[in-house]
Amino acid sequence: MMQENNVIQVKELTKKFGDFTAVDAITFDVKKGEIFGFLGANGAGKTTAMKMLIGISNPTSGEANVAGFNVFTNAEDVKKNIGYMSQKFALYDDLSVKENITFFGGIYGLSRKKIKEKSNALIKELGLEKIANHLVGSLPLGWKQKIAFSVALLHEPKIVFLDEPTGGVDPITRRQFWEMIYKASHEGTTIFVTTHYMDEAEYCDRVSIMVNGKIEALDTPKKLKEQFNAKSMNDVFLKLARG
Amino acid sequence: MKRFIGFVKKEFYHIFRDKRSLFILFGMPIAQILLFGFAITNEINNVDIAILDHSKDVTTQEIIHKISASNYFSIHQFLEKESDIESVFKKGKVKAVLNFEKDFSKNLIKENHSTIQVITDATDPNTANTISNYVNAILQSYLKEQNKNSKTPYQIIPQTHMVYNPELKSVYMFVPGVMTIILMLVSAMMTSISITREKELGTMEILLVSPLKPFQVIIGKVFPYIFLSIINAVIIIVLSIFIFKMPVQGSLFLLGVESVIFIITSLALGILISTISATQQTAMMISLMGLMLPVILLSGFIFPVSSMPVPLQVISNIIPAKWFIIIVKGIMLKGVGLQFIWKETLILLGMTVFFIGLSIKKYKIRLE
Numbered sequence: 274m275m276q277e278n279n280v281i282q283v284k285e286l287t288k289k290f291g292d293f294t295a296v297d298a299i300t301f302d303v304k305k306g307e308i309f310g311f312l313g314a315n316g317a318g319k320t321t322a323m324k325m326l327i328g329i330s331n332p333t334s335g336e337a338n339v340a341g342f343n344v345f346t347n348a349e350d351v352k353k354n355i356g357y358m359s360q361k362f363a364l365y366d367d368l369s370v371k372e373n374i375t376f377f378g379g380i381y382g383l384s385r386k387k388i389k390e391k392s393n394a395l396i397k398e399l400g401l402e403k404i405a406n407h408l409v410g411s412l413p414l415g416w417k418q419k420i421a422f423s424v425a426l427l428h429e430p431k432i433v434f435l436d437e438p439t440g441g442v443d444p445i446t447r448r449q450f451w452e453m454i455y456k457a458s459h460e461g462t463t464i465f466v467t468t469h470y471m472d473e474a475e476y477c478d479r480v481s482i483m484v485n486g487k488i489e490a491l492d493t494p495k496k497l498k499e500q501f502n503a504k505s506m507n508d509v510f511l512k513l514a515r516g
Numbered sequence: 517m518k519r520f521i522g523f524v525k526k527e528f529y530h531i532f533r534d535k536r537s538l539f540i541l542f543g544m545p546i547a548q549i550l551l552f553g554f555a556i557t558n559e560i561n562n563v564d565i566a567i568l569d570h571s572k573d574v575t576t577q578e579i580i581h582k583i584s585a586s587n588y589f590s591i592h593q594f595l596e597k598e599s600d601i602e603s604v605f606k607k608g609k610v611k612a613v614l615n616f617e618k619d620f621s622k623n624l625i626k627e628n629h630s631t632i633q634v635i636t637d638a639t640d641p642n643t644a645n646t647i648s649n650y651v652n653a654i655l656q657s658y659l660k661e662q663n664k665n666s667k668t669p670y671q672i673i674p675q676t677h678m679v680y681n682p683e684l685k686s687v688y689m690f691v692p693g694v695m696t697i698i699l700m701l702v703s704a705m706m707t708s709i710s711i712t713r714e715k716e717l718g719t720m721e722i723l724l725v726s727p728l729k730p731f732q733v734i735i736g737k738v739f740p741y742i743f744l745s746i747i748n749a750v751i752i753i754v755l756s757i758f759i760f761k762m763p764v765q766g767s768l769f770l771l772g773v774e775s776v777i778f779i780i781t782s783l784a785l786g787i788l789i790s791t792i793s794a795t796q797q798t799a800m801m802i803s804l805m806g807l808m809l810p811v812i813l814l815s816g817f818i819f820p821v822s823s824m825p826v827p828l829q830v831i832s833n834i835i836p837a838k839w840f841i842i843i844v845k846g847i848m849l850k851g852v853g854l855q856f857i858w859k860e861t862l863i864l865l866g867m868t869v870f871f872i873g874l875s876i877k878k879y880k881i882r883l884e
Contacts (some may be wrong), residue, residue, distance in 0.1 A: 315844055328725065329724045340785060349729075352725060352727045353727045357721075357722060357725040359721050359722060360718075361603065361717065363722050364718070364719070365529075365530070365717075365719060365721040366754070367530055367533045368530075372529065375522070376522060376525075377726075378527045379518065379519055379522030379523070380519050380523065380726045380728050381726060382727065408533075436724075446678075477799055
C-alpha cells in the first residue's frame with residue numbers, strides 16, 4: 274500500500290549488532306517535499322537507521338521503502354534517487370571545487386554537458402567564481418559544507434539525506450545553510466536531516482526523536498511542544514531523554 | 517565506462533598532487549636500485565690490509581705478491597711484531613692483518629702444512645667475512661698452482677672449501693629482490709593507504725551511497741596503481757640492464773607477464789589490508805611490518821632460504837615475494853621459460869585468488 278505522497282516508508286525496521294539492538298522496530302513515513310528532522314542523542318541509533326535507509330547497511334528485520342524502492346532488494350535504484358551528505362562534508366581536499374563537482378557528477382552518470390551546466394550554475398549561485406579552481410582543502414569549513422550540500426543535490430535526487438550537516442560551523446553559517454535547505458525543499462526535494470541542535474529542530478516540518486533505538490515522539494515541532502507541555506524543542510528533548 | 521574514466525582521473529589527481537606519494541612511487545625505486553647496486557654491495561675492492569710475516573721466506577713472499585696483485589687488497593703496511601696488530605686496527609684504515617707463522621716454508625715442505633692467521637676487523641661483520649673468504653680463495657689458488665708439481669699436497673691452515681667465483685656480482689642478486697620490494701610496496705602499500713584514506717576522510721561512505729558498486733570503487737582505485745607499477749617495473753629493468761649490465765637471458769615478454777601477475781597479487785594484498793585497517797597509519801604499519809620485513813628477511817632476497825632454520829623455511833612459502841624472486845631470477849639469470857616456472861606462477865595466481873576472495877568476504881562483513 275504505497276502512498277504517492279510518502280517518499281520514505283519505514284516499518285518495524287530493526288538493526289541488531291549481536292545482542293545489542295541499535296535500532297528497535299522503528300516505523301515512520303516521510304512525505305514528499307518535507308523537511309524531516311531525525312533527532313536523538315549520540316548513540317540513540319539515528320546514524321545506524323539512516324545508513325539502512327541509504328543502502329550501506331543491511332537491516333536485521335523490517336521493511337523500508339525509499340523513493341519508491343525497497344532498500345533490501347532494490348538498493349541500486351534507491352541510490353540513484355537519493356543524495357547524501359555526511360557529517361564530515363566529505364569532499365576531496367586535493368581536488369579543486371570544479372574537479373570535485375565534475376567527479377561527483379560523473380559517478381552519478383551525468384553527461385559532460387550537464388555537469389558543465391550544473392557546475393557553472395552552482396559556482397555562480399554560491400558566488401564561488403574566484404575560488405572555483407582552488408583546492409577544496411584550502412577553503413573554510415562553511416564553504417566546504419555548502420559545496421558538499423550542492424554536490425549532494427547535483428543529480429537532482431528526490432530525497433537528500435543530511436547527517437548532522439551543521440556540526441562545527443558557526444551560527445551565521447548554520448543559518449545560511451538552513452536557507453539552502455529551505456530552498457531545496459521549495460524546489461520539491463525531500464530533506465531528511467539528523468541533528469542534535471535542538472534549535473534546528475524548530476526549522477523542520479516534522480520531527481522524530483529517537484531514544485535508545487526507538488522513536489519516542491513524532492510530530493510537528495508545534496504539536497510536540499504542546500504534547501510535552503514544553504517551551505522549546507530543547508525541553509521536549511530533555512523530558513524525553515530523562516524518561 | 518565514462519564513470520570509470522572519471523574515477524581513474526580523480527585517482528591520478530590524488531597521486532600527482534601528493535609529493536610524498538609521487539616520491540614513493542618514482543623516487544624510491546630509482547634510489548633503491550642505485551643504492552643496492554652501488555653502495556650496498558658484498559664485493560670488496562682495494563681493501564687495505566697489513567702483513568705480519570714471521571718467516572720472510574719464498575713462500576710467504578709469493579703469497580704476499582699474489583694477494584697484492586689482486587684488485588681486492590692493497591697492502592698498506594708491513595708489521596714487525598704482534599703488538600703492532602692492535603694499534604694498526606685502532607687506526608681504522610686497515611681492515612685485515614695476515615699473520616704468517618714462523619718457518620712457514622719449512623713447515624709446508626716438512627710437515628705438509630703451515631698456518632696463516634687471518635685477522636679481520638669485525639666491526640663490519642659482512643666485510644670481515646668477505647675478506648676472509650677472499651683471502652682463503654687466493655691461498656687456495658696459490659696452493660693449487662704449487663701442488664701441481666709435488667707428489668704430497670701442501671696445506672695451508674685455515675683451509676677453505678669455498679669455490680671462488682671471480683664474476684660474483686652482488687647486483688645480480690639484488691635486482692630481483694629490489695624489483696620485488698618495490699612492486700610490493702607500490703602496489704600493496706599505496707593502494708591500501710589510498711583506500712583507507714577514503715575511509716578516513718568519509719568519502720568512501722559517499723562513494724558507497726552513490727550508484728557505483730563497491731567493486732567498481734575498488735577497481736577504480738586500484739587501476740592507476742597497476743599502471744604505475746608497470747612503469748616502475750620497466751624503470752627497474754631498464755636501469756638494471758643499462759647501468760648494471762644485468763643480463764636478461766630469458767624472454768622479456770614472460771618477465772613482463774609475470775610482473776603483472778605479481779603486481780595483481782600485491783594489489784589484492786593491498787585491498788585485503790585496507791579492509792582490515794581503519795586508518796592510513798594502520799594500513800602503512802601493516803604494509804611495512806607485515807609485508808616489507810618478511811619480503812626482506814624471508815623471501816630469499818638477502819638471506820638464502822636454504823640456509824634458514826626449517827620453521828622459517830616453511831613460513832617463507834606463504835610469502836608471495838619468495839615465488840616471484842624465484843621467477844625473476846629464473847628468467848633474468850638462467851633464461852628459463854614458462855615450463856620451469858609454471859609452478860611458481862600457479863602459486864602466485866592461487867594466492868591472488870585467495871586474497872581477493874578473503875577481501876570480498878571481509879568487505880561484506882564490514883558492510884553488514
